[in-house]
Amino acid sequence: MEAHVRARDLYEAGGDRHREATAWNNLGMALSDTRRLDEALEAHHRALDLYQALGDRHREATAWNNLGSSLRMLGRTPEASQACHQALKIFQQFEDWYGAGQTRTNLALMSESAHRPAEARTYWVQAADAYTRANASAEATDARARADRLVD
Structure with a gap:
């Protein structure tokens, strides 16, 4: 976990928003894996916001799917389904x-x-x-x- 946080902080400090978004996404997956799901949601939202701001639709799809996975684990099925359908639409476009x-x-x-x-x-x-x-x-x-x- 520490490595993901450090990577995120370094990319943010260096102004590399693409890598910062990827670090947020990776942190979110690691948090999900350890069942720290509320924190995972925050990380996935941060990744999603950055990918959208950068116009990176393909990676945005990955963030939507990972957000959906964390929402699913929290039992928030309607929101999880919406996130996954958003991801699916983009993945199919690509x-x-x-x-x-x-x-x-x-x-x-x-x-x-x-x-x-x-x-x-x-x-x-x-x-x-x-x-x-x-x-x-x-x-x-x-x-x-x-x-x-x-x-x-």
Whole structure:
């Protein structure tokens, strides 16, 4: 965690807003991994704000998806879904199928948590298709297996 904070502070002090945004995003993921979710939300919002100010739509999509993941872990499903759908729209514009697969995975996990297996299965199948388009065969296989475990 300390390394992420130090990187963020160094990039901010140096005026490198792109790398500062990336450091905020990485800090948010690390905070999420340690279940410091309120802090993670703040970090993801900071990354998102910076990417938007810089006009970096592709990285903005990553920040939206990571924000959605943290919101999902907090049980804030409607907000998480909105964030993920925003990410998905941008990833598709860039034809970033791996990012789209990650976002659909996030949506599948949300649907599973909400006890909507048919919806979750649809998202898993869509994630598998996106990963296939990205030539990410291991991820595609995993997503298909998760879809197959769910009953319509």
